[in-house]
Amino acid sequence: MTYSFNLVEQPWIPCSAPDGQARELSLRETLKQAHTLRGIAGDSPLETAAIYRLLLAVLHSALRGPESAAAWNELWQAGKWDTPWLNAYLDKWQHRFDLFDPQRPFYQANDERVRSKSIISLAIDMASGNNAALFDHHTEDVGADVLPAKAARILIVAQTFGLAGLTGIEQKFTDAPWGRGIIFMVEGDTLFQTLALNCLRYGGDYPVDVPIIGEDLPAWESDDPYKPREVPNGYLDYLTWQARRILLKPEGNVSQARVSQVTIAPALRLEASRLDPFKNYRKDEKSGYLSSRFYEDRVLWRDSSALFNVKVSDNHHPPANFAWVALLADKGYIETHRTLRYIALGMANDQAKVEFFRQEHMPLPLAFLENSDLVGKLEAALLLATETRKSIWSAASWMSVLIVAPNADGKNWKDINQNTKVQGAHLYNHWSVERDFWGTLEVPFFHLLEGLPDDPEIAMKTWKDTLKHTAWEALDKAANQAGNTIHALKAAVRARGKLGYGLKELFPEPEKEVIA
Numbered sequence: 368m369t370y371s372f373n374l375v376e377q378p379w380i381p382c383s384a385p386d387g388q389a390r391e392l393s394l395r396e397t398l399k400q401a402h403t404l405r406g407i408a409g410d411s412p413l414e415t416a417a418i419y420r421l422l423l424a425v426l427h428s429a430l431r432g433p434e435s436a437a438a439w440n441e442l443w444q445a446g447k448w449d450t451p452w453l454n455a456y457l458d459k460w461q462h463r464f465d466l467f468d469p470q471r472p473f474y475q476a477n478d479e480r481v482r483s484k485s486i487i488s489l490a491i492d493m494a495s496g497n498n499a500a501l502f503d504h505h506t507e508d509v510g511a512d513v514l515p516a517k518a519a520r521i522l523i524v525a526q527t528f529g530l531a532g533l534t535g536i537e538q539k540f541t542d543a544p545w546g547r548g549i550i551f552m553v554e555g556d557t558l559f560q561t562l563a564l565n566c567l568r569y570g571g572d573y574p575v576d577v578p579i580i581g582e583d584l585p586a587w588e589s590d591d592p593y594k595p596r597e598v599p600n601g602y603l604d605y606l607t608w609q610a611r612r613i614l615l616k617p618e619g620n621v622s623q624a625r626v627s628q629v630t631i632a633p634a635l636r637l638e639a640s641r642l643d644p645f646k647n648y649r650k651d652e653k654s655g656y657l658s659s660r661f662y663e664d665r666v667l668w669r670d671s672s673a674l675f676n677v678k679v680s681d682n683h684h685p686p687a688n689f690a691w692v693a694l695l696a697d698k699g700y701i702e703t704h705r706t707l708r709y710i711a712l713g714m715a716n717d718q719a720k721v722e723f724f725r726q727e728h729m730p731l732p733l734a735f736l737e738n739s740d741l742v743g744k745l746e747a748a749l750l751l752a753t754e755t756r757k758s759i760w761s762a763a764s765w766m767s768v769l770i771v772a773p774n775a776d777g778k779n780w781k782d783i784n785q786n787t788k789v790q791g792a793h794l795y796n797h798w799s800v801e802r803d804f805w806g807t808l809e810v811p812f813f814h815l816l817e818g819l820p821d822d823p824e825i826a827m828k829t830w831k832d833t834l835k836h837t838a839w840e841a842l843d844k845a846a847n848q849a850g851n852t853i854h855a856l857k858a859a860v861r862a863r864g865k866l867g868y869g870l871k872e873l874f875p876e877p878e879k880e881v882i883a
Contacts (some may be wrong), residue, residue: 368477370467371623372515375457379516379660383408390775394425394464395457402447403613411492416550416774417527422562424606427569428585429456440700441561463587466519467617467624469549474522474586476593478612478632480536485628487511489613489723490521491528491714518615525631530608531721534633534868538791541636543610547716548658549667549801551674551686554708564707567644567690572686576642577602597638605641609634622865644687647674656684661712661715663724666805668729668812669753672746674709675735684738685786693736706817707731715840730813734820744823748815748830749800751873755834756804760871763845765799766862773854776861807837835870842866859866 372379379392383405387847392400407422409415429452433439464473513521513556522816529543553564568573586592591611612632617624638669640655642648648656648669659670676683677690688708696703711727735741768775768791787832819828846859 368621369469370621372466372519372624373461374464374473374519377516381408381410381414381520390876395421395454398425398448398453400449400601402449402557402563404558406554406558406561406613409520410517410638411524412712412724413528413714415687415726416552417546417818418520418564418568419552419561420545420606421523422824423565424455424585424603427564427606428588428603429453430566430569432569435568436698436700437608439563439566439568439695440698442566442810443700447559448562466515466522466615470725472615474520474526474607474609475614476612476634477614478607478630481534481630481632482626482879483616483630484546486513486521486615486626488517489525489629490633491524491530491747492724495752501631502749512618512625515617515624515626516522518626520615521614523704525613526608526610526762528714530719530721531717534631536632540633540650541578542607544605544637544641544643545645545713548643548660549711550645551647551689552645552710552712553688553692563736564692565645567602567687567691568590569683574602574644576644576687593634595635597636599637599641605666610637630718642684648684649673649684650682650684661711661713661723663715663730664802666809667727668809669749669805671729671812672742672749673729675745676733676739677736678739680696689731689736692731692733695880696733696737701733703732703737709734726795730816732816732820735816738820741819741823744819744827745779745816748819748827752808754873755838756801757839758866758873759804759841760795761869762842762862762866763798764795765790765865766842766845766849766858767794767798769858769861770794770849770855773857773866776857780855799839801844803844807840808833811837823872824875831874835874838866838870850880 375394378393378396380397381389382392384390384398385403385405387405389408396742397404407415407418409418426448433442449526455661462468463471466473510689524545527543527545529540530546531542532540534540538837540612555561555564558763560641570579577599578600579781580832581600581711582605587756592607593612599608611816612630612634614630615626616628616630617626618628619625642656648658651657659673661667673683674685674689677685678694679690692701692707695701709729709731711725711729714724715722735745768787769792771794772784772787776789815830818829842862846855846862847857849859
């Protein structure tokens with residue numbers, strides 16, 4: 368039997384329509400209708416990100432550009448991707464987008480050294496190996512069969528986000544390009560705008576992180592996309608990097624094919640020092656550049672000042688798409704007063720074990736990308752929030768310790784028994800003091816972003832007042848949870864005194880003018 372599922376013409380990409388409903392479209396229709404769609408709506412953040420990456424690869428490959436900011440502006444002004452050049456490109460390479468083509472199945476290659484496995488072992492969001500069931504509750508023991516549309520999405524996620532690990536053969540799996548770190552995408556009002564805003568200048572030394580050093584081809588144009596190499600030939604090669612040799616095995620009726628079995632083997636190993644245009648990096652003295660990552664107990668907006676600082680330095684390497692948008696705004700191609708958004712997508716993992724997925728939508732005021740002074744003010748505001756958190760921690764930690772060991776009252780912190788501190792820490796965590804503090808500040812932070820460009824003085828005063836009020840609220844909530852025993856009430860009084868002193872140090876009252 369000859370199976371076929373062509374991604375150019377068959378529906379498989381989950382898109383969000385203007386009415387908010389999700390629907391599946393083909394690759395051609397997704398790009399054709401992009402100006403009428405809200406965005407990509409994958410079953411998981413990884414699926415959404417992987418589809419965005421593939422769509423950008425198709426656009427860059429069809430354009431072999433844009434070669435300049437001016438060329439980008441022509442695309443932006445056109446307002447849609449439904450163009451003869453794109454349709455001609457898809458027509459030319461359509462045969463390489465068949466998921467089950469017997470000679471060149473899309474994004475796949477066979478490896479006879481490995482045996483077939485359940486497709487669940489390929490799906491990062493299904494429970495297999497070390498992975499818990501995060502979105503889908505099938506298990507590797509039970510198995511699953513999926514329709515070709517879902518199989519296609521599982522495939523591109525694996526090639527984009529696969530993690531290093533054992534394979535059952537001598538060669539090990541290595542990380543796919545987006546396996547670790549947060550992916551930052553600039554977001555517009557429509558899918559067309561989102562794709563255009565992340566469509567970087569192609570050619571020369573830009574994107575600066577992926578220079579063109581050879582014949583730069585996407586995987587579907589290459590005669591051998593698995594030719595051994597660790598350094599991509601260029602941006603197109605990088606966007607379609609084949610980190611795995613995967614082969615989907617369709618079965619059942621030709622007109623209603625399902626996929627339950629796959630083979631998976633290692634393929635291209637990407638050099639470890641490669642920086643990605645969609646990640647944010649800071650430089651560590653020992654480890655080199657480290658990308659921003661998701662943490663369960665840390666809200667992402669706390670790192671906004673680093674993201675908005677689009678100047679590359681020895682210690683900081685911002686997302687190239689943020690810097691590109693700043694350049695476009697500087698040239699007048701995007702309104703500088705406009706507030707865009709950015710999407711942060713990715714997962715947190717411990718070695719090869721996926722802990723959670725996350726997708727966040729945050730405001731991206733262009734004024735911050737163009738004005739380093741504004742970024743400095745934002746950094747100062749965020750630092751003040753961090754110092755306020757320290758004051759809350761100090762006060763609430765003392766309260767927890769005094770409840771656990773009332774006789775510790777009057778002692779120095781260094782003289783408190785370590786076991787008492789540990790018990791106090793458990794109580795402190797149970798109160799969720801910091802989660803309440805940072806969670807309450809999210810909306811005020813967005814107001815701060817809006818206010819700083821117009822009136823920094825008023826915006827900062829409002830932010831400081833909010834920090835003080837939120838700190839007292841967080842401590843009062845913890846005190847209420849502590850109960851009404853004599854020891855708890857006494858501990859709360861001590862904690863309030865300590866927080867009051869800390870806030871007075873952080874927010875000193877202005878000196879009153881002395882009238883002679």
